[in-house]
Amino acid sequence: MSVKGGRGFVGGPVGLLASGEEKGARAEEAEGLVAGRRETEEEGKVVEEVKEARTAAGAMNMTKHLWSGAVAAMVSRTVVAPLERLKLEYIVRAEQRNLFELIHAIATTQGLKGFWKGNFVNILRTAPFKAVNFYAYDSYRKQLLKWSGNDEITNFERFIAGAAAGVTATILCIPMDTIRTRMVAPGGEALGGVIGVARHMIQTEGFFSLYKGLVPSLISMAPSGAVFYGVYDILKMAYLHSPEGKRRASTMKQQGQEANALDQLELGTLRTLLYGAIAGCCAEAATYPFEVVRRQLQMQVKATRMNAFATCLKIVDQGGVPALYAGLIPSLLQVLPSASISYFVYELMKIVLKVE
Template sequence: MLVLHRKLTCVAPLERLKLEYMVRGEKRNIFEVIKSIATSQGLRGFWKGNLLNILRTAPFKAVNFSAYDTYRKQLLKFSGNEETTNFERFIAGAAAGVTATIICLPLDTIRTKIVAPGGETLGGVIGAFQYMIQTEGIFSLYKGLVPSLISMAPSSAVFYGVYDMLKSSYLHSPEGMQRIQNLHKQGQELSAFDQLELGPVRTLLYGAIAGACAEAATYPFEVVRRQLQLQVQSTKLSSLATFVKIVEQGGVSALYAGLVPSLLQVLPSASISYFVYEFMKIVLKVE
């Protein structure tokens, strides 16, 4: 939890920049946006909504990784194969993403509301929660659920699938098989850090690649979802209508607004996530 807190706090400014483009429809270049936030809100403005992001991401990551392992093992047991196939990896990843999204979406909706224009007047997390319940009802916390599921299923499928394929490819290579043999020989003599099957650098690298692939592949769905979360009941549009509106107002490029800061955030975030995931499995002796 402490590692996750520090990781999210470090990349929070990039998350804030992404939301400026995605939620507020910012058109200026990234340096002008940075200057604007610093001038109007000071350095603290770059960490706006960071606490809620931590509270949202911690359970989301926990549920996601845990669900993926559970689904993958069940699929492996069902198929009777010795090793998970690429198709099973993608299916398990998609199912894990859907599970985590359904459980954790309300916190993400509240966070989007706080960061959006006028969000500072809602009185923080509790105030935003009460406002949404009183004015729009409990189901308003699940605004954008459909595009969330549509984006998270393939995103998680790519995230886990790409990483596992890269990992499997390496472990079946001569270098990888030699490393596994060495690990088995030395066994418990090694520290948890040295017991990483891919090694520290390769674990971080493969995690970054998987995260970047997942983010780029499904980013337009994320833009649509954020816009849906900001809609009020009286002017609510469907997912498709929102998609069309975004393209009409800003062109196809509007579907990728904020992608650069998002990728800059995802690279270290995905790397550290997978590193901690693999490391803790060794520490906790999880198969």
């Protein structure tokens, strides 16, 4: 009895001790699981906060990028508005007078403000167009670089990114261009402002009349964007890889944030203006016939509407092949300062707004 009782006496506390240790271990394990869950939740919150911060930063950077392109368009278009007006007179009204006679006629009948006729509408069109165009090109270029895995994109990829950017901006912005063209065409003034012209076109010709000339626009803007951005980027990279360009980059790195915005331009002021002008003239000369056809399509009314090919044949039949280049000289005179100022202001605004 005593032995059995002893065993029972000894065995009882040991069992209780073991049970207590198990409970303690389970409690510690539970506490560990709770702590782990808390850490996981905290890590998840941190990850979400980081994602939100990155999203917000990306949205802010995109906004700054778009504003850079928009401001560039506003400044450049306002400066060259008189030349844009002369170009439209040759294309839309089939003006036969020489350049000096046309300038005198506008100044006499409408005064100096006549040279800026339609400029506000032009800005409404070109500001979003250039904003989307510049941003799309940089986005497509970065994406192509990411896909290729190289340190630098090829010239072919530059042309592809430029073409895609031109197509993207054209699809989004062509309605305003159609309205602007109709406003300066004969009878356009009687329709009122932007809203009046848009309402008249939609009521009489349907909503898709705002997209007149979309096909030739896409056909022209794809190569135009490819040439414009491709030529500028090729010239830019050639300079940056040259000994002079490397020296400038080294000097800029040493100066850091102490340098003013103009000194922070990778190409410098004069070279940025020059390369922008060259790129703009190359793009304009390469695609100008499409511009002439597009303007004629936008002027057509529903009763006499023709497709792009028939319109092109009609232009050639009436004025020969040179008719496809009507207004090219004033157009080049307009594009040269417009493209140079546009690229200069765009690059400058990216520095001022700290676009990444």
